Amino acid sequence: SQQGEEDPQALSIQEGENATMNCSYKTSINNLQWYRQNSGRGLVHLILIRSNEREKHSGRLRVTLDTSKKSSSLLITASRAADTASYFCATDRGSGYSTLTFGKGTMLLVSP
Amino acid sequence: NAGVMQNPRHLVRRRGQEARLRCSPMKGHSHVYWYRQLPEEGLKFMVYLQKENIIDESGMPKERFSAEFPKEGPSILRIQQVVRGDSAAYFCASSPAQVLNTGELFFGEGSRLTVL
Numbered sequence: 098s099q100q101g102e103e104d105p106q107a108l109s110i111q112e113g114e115n116a117t118m119n120c121s122y123k124t125s126i127n128n129l130q131w132y133r134q135n136s137g138r139g140l141v142h143l144i145l146i147r148s149n150e151r152e153k154h155s156g157r158l159r160v161t162l163d164t165s166k167k168s169s170s171l172l173i174t175a176s177r178a179a180d181t182a183s184y185f186c187a188t189d190r191g192s193g194y195s196t197l198t199f200g201k202g203t204m205l206l207v208s209p
Numbered sequence: 210n211a212g213v214m215q216n217p218r219h220l221v222r223r224r225g226q227e228a229r230l231r232c233s234p235m236k237g238h239s240h241v242y243w244y245r246q247l248p249e250e251g252l253k254f255m256v257y258l259q260k261e262n263i264i265d266e267s268g269m270p271k272e273r274f275s276a277e278f279p280k281e282g283p284s285i286l287r288i289q290q291v292v293r294g295d296s297a298a299y300f301c302a303s304s305p306a307q308v309l310n311t312g313e314l315f316f317g318e319g320s321r322l323t324v325l
Contacts, residue, residue, distance in 0.1 A: 128312055139316035201251040
């Protein structure tokens, strides 16, 4: 199974509402990242949270990390149609050099 | 300030042909990663390279796939004798140092391979 697994798989909301996506992982990590992918495009880094941090903010984004539960959440406040995209969490494996492992993503649709 | 450049963006091959995908990392980046994305799926790690070295190829299929990052020029992902199951989007990412230390990966727009 995935190191990072997001839920829900798909989320449909109206503009102005908040969107919350969750990610669970299995092994210890150094940091957890969230990326965004617009349809047919590459991934764009949104935010990184380190294992010793519990919450981080960037503009309309809020990320939380609970290492005891091995889970993270991404909250997008006051969503806009332009936020429509797939959102992926990515984790490293916590030791040595590391590559990132991505989940399957949450597809967010924000309707005007 | 060019980002990660991948080409071709779209590639069509017939079964049995070879596919070569190229990736030029961001300026100043010496670490390159290749990922594969199947439709409606997340990204699957394939290989991690530094200049002239393969650091981690644990995600590469054992046959037909190879990757290199020469001293000069782009990184190349090569798929020999392509089959329909190789149809996917292949993404290259780069970082200035080990991702463990810097965190963020910078992605290209991907190369979409279609095998007929």
